[in-house]
Each structure stands twice: as C-alpha cells, then as structure tokens.
Amino acid sequence: MSTTRHLVNRRRRLATAPPRTPGAEPDPASAQATATATEPQAAEDSATAATATATDTDAASDTGPRAAQDTATDLDADLDTDAAAGSDTAPDAPGNAPRDKASRLRVGLPAVLCALTVLLGAFAVWAFASAGDLRDEPARQNAALTDIGRTSEVKGRISEAVGAVFSYDYASPARSDRAASTYLTGRAVRQHKDMLADVREQAPKQKLVLTTTVTESGVEFLDGDRARLLVFADQSNTRTGKDEETTYAAAMFAVDAVRRGDTWLIAAIDTFTR
Known part of the structure; x- marks a missing residue:
C-alpha cells in the first residue's frame, strides 16, 4: 500500500515537473497513472473544499443571528447611554440643555402671567378712577363746549x-x-x-314804547335741560306824546333757562345788582 502511494506521488511529481529536455514527451503509462492517482486526490480535495464550504456556511448562518443579537445589544446599550445622558442624574450632559430650558420656561411662565395680571388690574383701576374724575369735572359736563347744535338752539330761543x-x-x-x-x-x-x-305805571301817561333787541349772547353752561346764558341787549325807550323823545341804553344780564317740552323758558334773571 505504501509502495503504491510512494509510486503515485513520485509519478505526480514527475508529471508536474517540467521536462528536462526540450521536446520530451511524457510517458503514456506515467500519464495514465498520474491521472488515476489524481482522481482520488481530486475527490479528496473536493470533499475537503465542501467541508470547508459547509463550515463557512455554518459560520455565516451562526454569524447572522449572532451579529443581529450583537447589534441589538449594542443599540440597547447606546439607548441606555443616551437616556443616561438626558436624565436628571447627568445635568452636565449636552442632551440635558433643551430639557433644562423647558423646565425654566415652565417655572417662569406662571410668574410672568401673575405679573401681567397684576399690571392689568392696576391699569384697570387707574383707568376707572381717571374716567370718574373726568366725568366729575364741570368742563366735561358742559355741553356748551362740545354740542354746537344745542348751544345754537338755546341761544336762539332765549334771545327771542x-x-x-x-x-x-x-x-x-x-x-x-x-x-x-x-x-x-x-x-x-x-x-x-x-x-x-x-314802565307799566308810566307808559299810559307818557305813551311809552320800550323795545329790547338782543345784540349778543353766550351760553355759559349747558347740561341736559338746564342752561345759563349771558345776554347783551340794546334798549330804546320812546315817548310819543307832545314832545317825542327816544333814549337808548345798553343792558347786560344773565338768565337761567330750563327746557320744557320743545322750547326753552327763562327761569331766573340776574342783573348783577345787590
């Protein structure tokens, strides 16, 4: 057995070795023996290659789940690391900056809202008090300063x-x-x-005719149905008897007027005399 294997190996070496002389042809018996010996070796090599391939396949099949498991393990480790970086136990981690900012906003927002509420309340109180003061001012109650139509109406009616x-x-x-x-x-x-x-007493004797004409008037105060006016008037007093004579005089006085229905009436006369 060993002799035959030795012979086969020797023939294999001879077959694979280059010829010593140019043009030399290999021995047909040697070539046949080499081919015969090569076939078992090739089969053995094929079996070895198949075994190696199967081993590689098994390794690859084992590597797939194991690699996936290792990848999942690494991912879980990374997530745990990120969670630890963003947790409250790692305040200096970069991931905690947005959370710290949000926490400060949540804490500061109620304080800002409370301050705004206090300011708005104070402004409302001030505005209400100011409006009350404006309503209480006589100038604000005097429509003669703002209502031109009613002022003109009072002047016309009282002058008449x-x-x-x-x-x-x-x-x-x-x-x-x-x-x-x-x-x-x-x-x-x-x-x-x-x-x-x-005038009533002397008029029949002297045949008096008294004529009063309003030259100017001004509304001093107008509030609702009450008004006070300053009146300037010219008066002419004519005697129509034997010696006809006319005298002229100017008059200034104030009147208090009240509204009754659609007209204004004189309620008081002030001649500025004591």
Missing part, C-alpha cells in the same frame, strides 16, 4: 324770549302779558313783574 318779555307798548299791554306767560317760569315771573313795574 328776552326780546319779547322786555319789550312793552302802552297801546297793547296784553302783548307783554302773553310774552311773560309764554317765556317765563319759576322765579323769573316775579322778577320780570318787578323790573317792568315802573
């Missing part, structure tokens, strides 16, 4: 009333009485009667 009640004609005293009952009310009724008492 003054011209009517302070004019007197001895020939038609009833006209003066109608004017007094139309435009006067309250204390002004008595005041007007006292002011024209001398």
Whole structure:
C-alpha cells in the first residue's frame, strides 16, 4: 500500500515537473497513472473544499443571528447611554440643555402671567378712577363746549324770549302779558313783574314804547335741560306824546333757562345788582 502511494506521488511529481529536455514527451503509462492517482486526490480535495464550504456556511448562518443579537445589544446599550445622558442624574450632559430650558420656561411662565395680571388690574383701576374724575369735572359736563347744535338752539330761543318779555307798548299791554306767560317760569315771573313795574305805571301817561333787541349772547353752561346764558341787549325807550323823545341804553344780564317740552323758558334773571 505504501509502495503504491510512494509510486503515485513520485509519478505526480514527475508529471508536474517540467521536462528536462526540450521536446520530451511524457510517458503514456506515467500519464495514465498520474491521472488515476489524481482522481482520488481530486475527490479528496473536493470533499475537503465542501467541508470547508459547509463550515463557512455554518459560520455565516451562526454569524447572522449572532451579529443581529450583537447589534441589538449594542443599540440597547447606546439607548441606555443616551437616556443616561438626558436624565436628571447627568445635568452636565449636552442632551440635558433643551430639557433644562423647558423646565425654566415652565417655572417662569406662571410668574410672568401673575405679573401681567397684576399690571392689568392696576391699569384697570387707574383707568376707572381717571374716567370718574373726568366725568366729575364741570368742563366735561358742559355741553356748551362740545354740542354746537344745542348751544345754537338755546341761544336762539332765549334771545327771542328776552326780546319779547322786555319789550312793552302802552297801546297793547296784553302783548307783554302773553310774552311773560309764554317765556317765563319759576322765579323769573316775579322778577320780570318787578323790573317792568315802573314802565307799566308810566307808559299810559307818557305813551311809552320800550323795545329790547338782543345784540349778543353766550351760553355759559349747558347740561341736559338746564342752561345759563349771558345776554347783551340794546334798549330804546320812546315817548310819543307832545314832545317825542327816544333814549337808548345798553343792558347786560344773565338768565337761567330750563327746557320744557320743545322750547326753552327763562327761569331766573340776574342783573348783577345787590
């Protein structure tokens, strides 16, 4: 057995070795023996290669799950490391910066809201007090400074009333009485009667005609249905007897007016005399 193997190996070496002389041909018997010996060796080599391939396959098959398991283990380790880096036990870790900022925002937001609430409450109190002060100011209650339409209406009605009640004609005293009952009310009724008492007494004898014309007036105060006006008027007093004579005078006085329905009435007369 050993002799045959030795012979086979020798022939293999001879077959693989280059020929010693150019053009030499290998021996046919040697070539056949070499081929015969090579076939078992090739089969043995194929079996060895197959075994190695199977081993590699098994290693690869074992490596796949093991590699996946190792990868999962490494991933879990990385996640644990990241969680530890972002946890409260690692405040200096870079991952804790957003969480610390969010925590500060959560703590600071209620304080800011409380401060804003206090400021808004203080502003509301101040605004309410200021509005009350403005409403209480006389200038704010005086519509004569803001309501041009009503101011003009009061001036026109009172100017008409003054011209009517302070004019007197001895020939038609009833006209003066109608004017007094139309435009006067309250204390002004008595005041007007006292002011024209001398005119009424002397008018029939001297045939007096008193004419009053309002030249200018101004609304001093206007609030709702009450008003106070300053009136400037010219008065002419004419005697129509034998010696006709006319005298002129200027008058200035203030009147308090009240609204009754659609018209304004004179409620008081102030001649600025004591």
